[in-house]
Amino acid sequence: MVKLTIICISYNHAEYIEECINSIIEQQFDFDVELLIHDDASKDNTQDLIINLLDGNHKENLEVNLILRSENIYSQGR
Numbered sequence: 001m002v003k004l005t006i007i008c009i010s011y012n013h014a015e016y017i018e019e020c021i022n023s024i025i026e027q028q029f030d031f032d033v034e035l036l037i038h039d040d041a042s043k044d045n046t047q048d049l050i051i052n053l054l055d056g057n058h059k060e061n062l063e064v065n066l067i068l069r070s071e072n073i074y075s076q077g078r
Contacts, residue, residue, distance in 0.1 A: 002031040010037065011074070014044040021053050025062060034063045041072040 006024055010017055024035055035058075039047050047068045054064050 003034060004029070004031065005034040005036060008035065008037045009040070010042065010046055010050075011040045011072075012042045012044050012046060014042070014046045014049055017046050017049050018053060021050065025058050029061070032061050032063065034065065036065045036067070038067040039069060040074050041069040 008020060008024070010020075013020070021035075021037075027033075037050055037054075039050060050066065050068070054066075058064055
């Protein structure tokens with residue numbers, strides 16, 4: 001069985017995140033897909049948008065995993 005993992009990294013992408021997520025979930029695929037979204041403690045409302053967009057808004061064969069940081073790890077050199 002094929003499984004595709006799509007990784008989406010974001011930081012302060014509130015203006016673009018809806019289009020990004022919608023372009024992924026609107027794709028037609030006949031295999032399992034994992035969408036991994038990592039937000040590195042955005043200071044705008046990116047995390048809220050991600051949660052609202054994905055709340056029950058995806059296909060059965062799309063597994064969504066979120067990593068929503070409360071502290072920015074990039075600025076710590078990690």
